[in-house]
Amino acid sequence: MGSHWYCVLRSSPLHLHLLPSFSPSRCIHRRSLTSSFCSQSLQPVVSPSSHIHSSDFNWDDVSKFSETQHDSSDLRGFFDRVKLCNRNSEKQCEFIPFVIEEHIVGYVHNGFAQHLKRYKDVFTFPENPRYISKWGYHVELDPALITPEDRTQAVGDVVKCLGEQLIPGIRNELYPVRSSFETPEFFLLERAAAPYFGIKAYGVHMNGYVERDNIKYLWIAKRSKVKPTYPGKLDHLVAGGLPHGISCAENIVKECEEEAGIPRSISSKDDPRHSYLLRATAVGAVSYLDIDGYRLKRDVLFCYDLQLPEDFVPVNKDGEVESFNLVTVTNVANIIRSTHSFKENCNLVIIDFLFRHGYIKPEGLGYLKLLQSLRSGDCT
Numbered sequence: 001m002g003s004h005w006y007c008v009l010r011s012s013p014l015h016l017h018l019l020p021s022f023s024p025s026r027c028i029h030r031r032s033l034t035s036s037f038c039s040q041s042l043q044p045v046v047s048p049s050s051h052i053h054s055s056d057f058n059w060d061d062v063s064k065f066s067e068t069q070h071d072s073s074d075l076r077g078f079f080d081r082v083k084l085c086n087r088n089s090e091k092q093c094e095f096i097p098f099v100i101e102e103h104i105v106g107y108v109h110n111g112f113a114q115h116l117k118r119y120k121d122v123f124t125f126p127e128n129p130r131y132i133s134k135w136g137y138h139v140e141l142d143p144a145l146i147t148p149e150d151r152t153q154a155v156g157d158v159v160k161c162l163g164e165q166l167i168p169g170i171r172n173e174l175y176p177v178r179s180s181f182e183t184p185e186f187f188l189l190e191r192a193a194a195p196y197f198g199i200k201a202y203g204v205h206m207n208g209y210v211e212r213d214n215i216k217y218l219w220i221a222k223r224s225k226v227k228p229t230y231p232g233k234l235d236h237l238v239a240g241g242l243p244h245g246i247s248c249a250e251n252i253v254k255e256c257e258e259e260a261g262i263p264r265s266i267s268s269k270d271d272p273r274h275s276y277l278l279r280a281t282a283v284g285a286v287s288y289l290d291i292d293g294y295r296l297k298r299d300v301l302f303c304y305d306l307q308l309p310e311d312f313v314p315v316n317k318d319g320e321v322e323s324f325n326l327v328t329v330t331n332v333a334n335i336i337r338s339t340h341s342f343k344e345n346c347n348l349v350i351i352d353f354l355f356r357h358g359y360i361k362p363e364g365l366g367y368l369k370l371l372q373s374l375r376s377g378d379c380t
Helices: 059-066 076-084 089-094 110-116 148-166 191-196 248-260 329-338 344-356 367-373
Strands: 005-009 095-100 103-109 139-141 174-177 187-190 200-212 215-223 234-236 238-241 281-292 295-307 321-328
Touching (some): 059 321, 076 367, 089 095, 103 110, 139 148, 148 187, 187 191, 191 200, 200 234, 200 248, 200 344, 215 248, 321 329
Parallel strands (some): 200 295
Antiparallel strands (some): 200 215, 215 321, 281 295
C-alpha cells in the first residue's frame, strides 16, 4: 500500500501498513405483563437489516478502492450513500402518530400497533382528525400513566414482553422520549425499541483527524466482527448514541476514552468554570429518516471535529473495535464513493466533513442538493 496508510490493531503498536421530513398521579392496577399473557405467540417481522452479516474485508481490500481515481465533480457516489440512510419514504403512510400530552413524539407502524393493542391498560387508540393517519386513529398512553416514571415502567414491561421476537437486540439502555431535543422528557424507552416507536434518537459522531505536511488524515475504526450491529464495518474513531442523563459534551469525553483511548487531556480542557470544556469543535448536525419494516429511524447526529497530535495512536478499551487505520481524507472520500464499507450513518458525517474542509466544491454537479440531503430528517 501507499505511504498514506497506517494501521493499528487493538493491542498492537503502530505499524506502517499501507430526503423530506416525516409528515403523516392516580394509582393503576395493571395486568402483570410477565404472566402467561406475555407468552402468546408473536409473529416476527422479517426485515432485510435485522441480521447484518459480518463484513468480510480487510484493510488491503479497502485500500484498493481508496486509490481509485475519481472525477472530483462527480458526486453520484455520495448521493448513493445518503440514499442508504433515507430508504422507503413512500411508506410513511403506513405509520400512525404516537402522541403524548398533545405532542407527537413518534410514529408506529400500523402492523406493530396491532401487537400493542393487546396491552389495553398501557396503550389507547383514539380517533382524532387533528392527527392525520390513513388508519383513522393514533397511539396514546393510558391517561392513568401520568408520571414519566409510570410511563417508563409500563412501556418497558411491554417491550420486555414483546421480547427478541419483535424487538431484537435489547441493550438495557434508556433513551429519552420527547418531541424535540430541547423539550422535556415524557418518559424513557429502551434503545432497541426506539425505531419501533419512531421516536427521535440523538447521537454524537467525532471526526478525529491529523494534519501532516498540509495533508489531512482521518483515523478510521473497523468494528469488531462480534458486534451485534454492523459487524466488521468501518466506523468513526468516536461515536455513540446519546442516552438519558448525559450531555453531548460529556458523551464525547466518555466515548473518546472508551472507544479510542483518547485521554481527557486531549479531548477536553481544564477550566474550573466548566465540567466539560471540549477541545473537539461542535460543527453542526446531520439527520435522516429511514424506514425498514416496522422500524422508523428519525435520527439526529451531532458532529464534532478534533485535531489530534501527530503521534497519537488510538487504543480501543471496550472491545468494540478490531483495528484502526489512519487514512488520507482524499482516500476516505474514495472509499465512501466506491464501497459500502462504512456503517451507513457514518457516511453522512464524513460527507459533511468533506464539505466543511473543502474536499467537495461548488463545481460538483448537485453540490447544493447533496448539502441539503445531509439533513433529510427532522433536525429538531
